[in-house]
Amino acid sequence: MTTSGDVATANNKQVILRDYVTGFPKESDLIFNDTTVDLMIPEGSKSVLVKNLYLSCDPYMRIRMGKPDPATAALAQPYKPGEPIYGFAVSKVIDSGNPDYSKGDLLWGVVGWEEYSVINPTVSHFKIQHTDVPLSYYTGLLGMPGMTAYAGFYEICSPKKGETVFVSAASGAVGQLVGQFAKIMGCYVVGSAGSKEKVDLLKNKFGFDEAFNYKEEQDLNAALKRCFPEGIDIYFENVGGKMLDEVLLNMKLHGRIAVCGMISQYNLEDQEGVHNLATVIYKRIRIQGFVVSDFFDKYYNFMDFVLPYIREGKITYVEDVVEGFENGPSALIGLFHGKNVGKQLIAVARE
Amino acid sequence: MTTSGDVATANNKQVILRDYVTGFPKESDLIFNDTTVDLMIPEGSKSVLVKNLYLSCDPYMRIRMGKPDPATAALAQPYKPGEPIYGFAVSKVIDSGNPDYSKGDLLWGVVGWEEYSVINPTVSHFKIQHTDVPLSYYTGLLGMPGMTAYAGFYEICSPKKGETVFVSAASGAVGQLVGQFAKIMGCYVVGSAGSKEKVDLLKNKFGFDEAFNYKEEQDLNAALKRCFPEGIDIYFENVGGKMLDEVLLNMKLHGRIAVCGMISQYNLEDQEGVHNLATVIYKRIRIQGFVVSDFFDKYYNFMDFVLPYIREGKITYVEDVVEGFENGPSALIGLFHGKNVGKQLIAVARE
Known part of the structure; x- marks a missing residue:
């Protein structure tokens, strides 16, 4: 962390889509980009600054890597070449201009593949209320895949x-x-x-x-x-x-x-x-x-249903956790070769 | 009509499947067979003797012409080579051992491709109650296709x-x-x-x-x-x-x-x-x-729904009527070449 004027900044590595992908994605399709991020939300902004802890690797992300296609547009717009890819993640609030979010809150939802993101939470961002279960579960069992x-x-x-x-x-x-x-x-x-x-x-x-x-x-x-x-x-x-x-x-x-x-x-x-x-x-x-x-309005019903089973040990979950942001692209690509055993995710930071 | 002992008989032409069909059916796959039929149901039998007036040509009949196949068995068993094919028809009761059917009743349902059939009515046979509409409609608009x-x-x-x-x-x-x-x-x-x-x-x-x-x-x-x-x-x-x-x-x-x-x-x-x-x-x-x-239990609801539209001229129906039993096979085969214009049926007899 450094300071720039009055505002502290941090290095913020990102994963960028080089160009639209044809066939199987390769590691060279995803390139790293070094940026910095202000660690404070500007006065008047309603955005939320989060630190990304766990990034989720999901098969549908391949669809976003392809060229714009009317057939898939109803599901997902493509990533933009030259910009960071994005996906589901577990994140921690660092600073917030949004009254619904406070520093230290944990949430899951869509963020860029980067160490820090500035987001404007939508109906696809959920506050994490239960931390007696592994936090990484919110990329899988307790998140979008679950x-x-x-x-x-x-x-x-x-x-x-x-x-x-x-x-x-x-x-x-x-x-x-x-x-x-x-x-x-x-x-x-x-x-x-x-x-x-x-x-x-x-x-x-x-x-x-x-x-x-x-x-x-x-x-x-x-x-x-x-x-x-x-x-x-x-x-x-x-x-x-x-x-x-x-x-x-x-x-x-x-x-x-x-x-x-x-x-x-x-x-x-x-x-x-x-x-x-x-x-x-x-x-x-x-x-x-x-x-x-289409079913995210039932997320809290799902939580009420599934948490007791997890706590009683009646539902179990296997994760394939890759350590370190720098290993993200290969983990994501490995998904399409079946390399993962269980839910593939990337531990970017533990807190 | 002739008499054999005390019982009147009639000639009863049938259409027989020569052998299982591969590819497009040909007229030579369907052969005529001359038989005779007793025009009276034997004492004690609960069967019903019907004269077939209109035979329906329907695309699913092609599935019955193929070899036995576990994939299609759930829909329809194949016709047996050497035996008459069968399908939906409008028929008139000639004699009946079944107390629910009387001479002169009209019905629609599955019968053999023949001039007369002896049937045991099932849930797929329906008595015709409305004759202010063309009788042939019970092979189409008011029958199985409808x-x-x-x-x-x-x-x-x-x-x-x-x-x-x-x-x-x-x-x-x-x-x-x-x-x-x-x-x-x-x-x-x-x-x-x-x-x-x-x-x-x-x-x-x-x-x-x-x-x-x-x-x-x-x-x-x-x-x-x-x-x-x-x-x-x-x-x-x-x-x-x-x-x-x-x-x-x-x-x-x-x-x-x-x-x-x-x-x-x-x-x-x-x-x-x-x-x-x-x-x-x-x-x-x-x-x-x-x-x-699977929906035949709703047939009379359908009749209540559709009859007023027909009587008011708000629903119309186009039939492609081929005259004569002997033209049945070519009409059926024509279906798979799109020769029919509207509902394909065969007028075997008018009464």
Whole structure:
């Protein structure tokens, strides 16, 4: 920290998008930028200065790295080349011109990928009220991904006790929770993931009834039939492409598919074709896309629901924490190669 | 009519499936069989002998012509090679061992493709109570296709006044009604069809706001953008494939796609891939497959709804009536080449 005139300043490293990304993002697509930040909000401003503690790496961020596209505009505008990328984070208030926020408050919501941010809180910024749980959980279990699992499973999947549930990318930030919610509901739950270590987590830590490594299955249809001899009532879709095609063949009558994400498709120039869609007629299937921000008004209901389970140890959460802002880009990019085990986040600062 | 012992008999021509069909069905896949039928139900039997007046040609019948397939089994079992095919029809009771049916009663429901059938009525057979409307309407407007349009539009599409609606195969048995229902609801409605004649019908007879000939559009995406500059709230899907892919790009936020049929796919060995499914996330789209038989308990509600509109001339219906049982196979096959203009049916006998 230095002072410039009367105002203290600090170095503020940022991560900048070099240019729109085509195909898989590379570390060279994200460049560091050294700036400084005034550590005080100017008189009269209603903004809030925060120090960013934990940055969240989420698959949808890939969509923001691409060129402007009318198809994706309804979800997310692209990042601007030459400017910092942004995403969900846990932050601490350093100074505030906003009467609702005071120095020392903790919050989660969207900030730039930088050490300090000046924000104007929106309906997508939430004050953190419970600190008896790990603060980093507000990037995952208690933040956007947790709310995604909650809204997606309970609001979109219409689950009933005894139903069969399949979750892809099941050890990820959202999937591991969907599986645990489904078990709480009394469902039979199977997950797919991309390594033996992840499959072990699903079975031994998150309580999935079955799990398989999709990379080791010669025939996904056969794997699904092995795990679901009677078929699938609910598919929580995180990956898209080939997996969706095979799942369609294994759905039960009146099955539901909640489409949360399609990470297998985000880096492809040409999206894979899904061939078995006529099944939605034969089996009266509902496919429903959703975006978590439409459900943010239910966030405190979610907290009331989930906190007791966490405190009783009935819901657990696995994080993949990378230390240091300088390791952020590689962690984010690793997500698209399945390198993370559990929720990927970056610990920028502990306080 | 002849007599055999004490029982009168009649010639009873049937249409038999030669063998499971691959690709587009040909006339040689359907062969005639000459049989005779007793014109009296034996003592003690609860069956009903009917004379078939109008046979309905419906796209789903192609699914029954294929090999047994676990994917389609939930909708329909295949026809058996060497046995008569069957489908919806309007029939007249000749003799009955069932106390609910009397000689002279008219009914619609599933019968064999033959001049006379012995049936055991199920929940999918309905007595015809109103004969001030054309009897043939019970194969279309007042039968299975009408009920399909009613359930699909009102139950699945969740329509609201002022919304934008797109209907493919819009001059067909179901599509022409969906368009008229949507206009009654106060929606803006556009239809696609495969000839100038059909497009003219849509605009000039059924009251669609716009219509286009998909075979003459170089770029379906551009055609949809021209007709829906603000996007589509509701897509009533009858065709699948390429059209669905382009529609996905033109849906509005929270749009709904009711999947009634995918006639473009039924004759293909390999189904076309649909590439733009990730749009369901970005735009929070619901895709819902449905099958009319799940809604047959609402048939009499539908009749109460639709009959006044017909009597007041506010709903109209175009039929493509082929005369004579012997022309049945070519009419059915013509459906898959879009030869029919309006609801395809066969007049086997007038009474």
